[in-house]
Amino acid sequence: MSAGTGRAGGAAGLVRRHRGAALLVLALVATAVLVTLLTPRTDEAVFSPESAAPSGGRAVARVLAEQGVRVDQARSFDAALGGLGAADDVTLLVTRPDLLSAQRWDRLAASGADLVLLRPDAGTLEALTGAVRATGEARTGVRDPGCDLPAARAAGPARAGGPTYAASDGATACYGGSYVQGPLREGPGTLTVVGQPSLLTNRWVAQDGNAALALWTLGAHRDLVWYLPDPLDTDSPTVPLTALLPPWLWPSVAVLxxxxxxxxxWRGRRLGRLVSEPLPVLVRAAETVEGHGRLYASARAAGRAAQALREATLRRLRAWTGLDPRAGVPDVADQVAWVTGRPAPAVHELLAGADPRDDPALVRLALDLDALERDVRAGSGPTSAQAPPTHPSRTTRPEDTP
Incomplete structure (x- = not known):
């Protein structure tokens, strides 16, 4: 056989031996590729310029980029402020104005950028301008501009409704108050309030004049910072958890x-000495023995039962032969062999041999121990007063009587 054939056979054998592992690796690789292919490659956040979902703003962002507007997405306040500082001609779109504090609005307004806010609340408007205030809600629908703003005239009828705002002191309201533009209290920029932000989304931007209104509003400058505020990005100092606890908590814990x-x-009691109490019922010894036997039988504890039989036999043999109650098995075996004439090794095997393997062997052991006790009693000749009580499960025979 050639070397090439041997190598091919070895490789085939290796593949056969590790076929399971190879199939597992291939399955994992296929799963990873499938998950990668099925995972969407765009952002899923609402109003995100990278989201292709119906609630995203990818369509507007792409059209703005084609028109020469550089769209810079910001996820933190520092990123948004840095984008404003790096550009001279910039528009800032804030999708969640209610998440920013008054101090942060002051810094954004001082940057000189034009601000576009989606559904701002009364607190945000109060921090930025005195010319626009929230008034209420309106039914969503397509409305005429009703104003002379260039963006509104270019768009014509567009989607409006939702929160409405009133204009004063140089501000202009369009689309029934859903679109308002006015000056900022601080800074040279302007403020545009959009009460119906769905006109910027992929779902509605292509209908009516929504696209024109969105492009005029967001594409007025060369750079657009698209700011998606994060609820966790806050300028509030970190507060320890203990500061959130009510002041009465620790005194209450001390009192409890x-x-x-x-x-x-008051309720604690010292344990005293043990005292005997009468049992509620009396149980005959024979019933106790039978109960133990049934337990041993159900547990298949032939060895444990044999140990109990041998210990009882040893206790009686020590008494009958006059040995010390603590005498060991070899001493008892020698004394019993001298009394009965049996070989000492055989007696020792009977008293401390191997445990029986099954119930028949256990029965034979019990019979042999019983016979040994009869021989010892017959050889030692104890009187009835000296003899200990016989086993409750054994019947007294005539030859047992001295």
């Missing part, structure tokens, strides 16, 4: 601990 200690001292 003191009350618990007093209760322990």
């Amino acid at each position: 601990a003191l009350a618990g200690a007093v209760l322990l001292l």
Whole structure:
């Protein structure tokens, strides 16, 4: 056989031996590729310029980019502020104005950028301008501009409704108050309020004049910072958890601990000496023996039962032969062999041999121990007063009587 054939056979054998592992690796690789292919490659956040979902703003962002507007997405306040500082001609779109504090609005307004806010609340408007205030809600629908703003005239009828705003002191309201533009209180920029932000989304931007209104509003400058505020990105100082606890908590814990200690001292009792109490019922010894036997039988504890039989036999043999109650098995075997004439090794095997393997062997052991006891009693000749009580499960025979 050639070397090439041997190598091919070895490789085939290796593949056969590790076929299971190879199939597992291939399955994992296929799963990873499938998950990668099925995972969407765009952002799923609402109003995100990278989201192709119906609630995203990818369509507007792509059209703005084709028109020469550089769209920069910001997920944090520092990123948004940095984007404003790096550009001179910039528009800032804030999708969640209610998440920003008054201090942050002051810094954004001082940057000189034009601000576009989606559904701002009364607190945000109060921090930025005195010319626009929230008034209420309107039914969503397509409305005419009703104003002379260039963006509104270019768009014509567009989607409006939702929160409405009133304009004063140089501000202009369009689309029934859903679109308002006015000056900022601080800074040279302008403020545009969009009460119906769905006109920027992929779902509605292509209908009516929504696209024109969105492009005029967001594409007025060369750079657009698209800011998606994060609820976790806050300028509030970190507060420890202990500061959130009510002031009465720790005094209450101290009072409860003191009350618990007093209760322990009041109800606690020192354990005294053991005392005997009468049993509620009397159980005959024979029933106890039979119960133990049934338990041994159900547990298949032939060895444990044999140990109990041998210990009882040893206790009686020590008494009959006059040995010390603590005498060992070899001494008992020698004494029993001298009394009965049996070989000492055989007696020792009977008293401390291997455990029986099954119930028939256990029965034979019990019979042999019984016979050994009869021989010892017959050889030692004890009187009835000296003889200990016989086993409750054994019937007294005539030859057992001295």
